[in-house]
Amino acid sequence: MEIDPILRLAGVITESGINRNAIHLLTKREAAARARVSERTFDRVLASGTGPAITRIGARVLIREDHMGAWIDRCTEAPPGHL
Numbered sequence: 001m002e003i004d005p006i007l008r009l010a011g012v013i014t015e016s017g018i019n020r021n022a023i024h025l026l027t028k029r030e031a032a033a034r035a036r037v038s039e040r041t042f043d044r045v046l047a048s049g050t051g052p053a054i055t056r057i058g059a060r061v062l063i064r065e066d067h068m069g070a071w072i073d074r075c076t077e078a079p080p081g082h083l
Contacts, residue, residue, distance in 0.1 A: 024065035025055065031063040035072065 026034065031052070032042035045051035046061075052071035055062045 025057075025062040026065055026068060028061055028063070031068050034068055 028042060028046070029039055032039045035042060037045075042051070046054060052063050052067040055064055
């Protein structure tokens with residue numbers, strides 16, 4: 001089986017199998033689904049510079065899972081009256 005060069009470059013897959021300690025990368029589609037917004041909305045958020053940090057590997061735009069979580073945390077607001 002041929003190993004995806006992007007996953008190998010990211011350290012997710014090695015010759016010996018899946019690296020469980022690797023940084024987990026999300027595609028823009030996966031990240032949009034995590035945020036429960038459309039891909040178009042997520043593209044706008046990225047273009048505005050208010051979204052999570054991105055990682056470019058070749059032409060692919062990927063989002064580290066930990067950066068996605070941190071961005072969602074930054075977007076979280078306390079309910080009214082609980083400040």
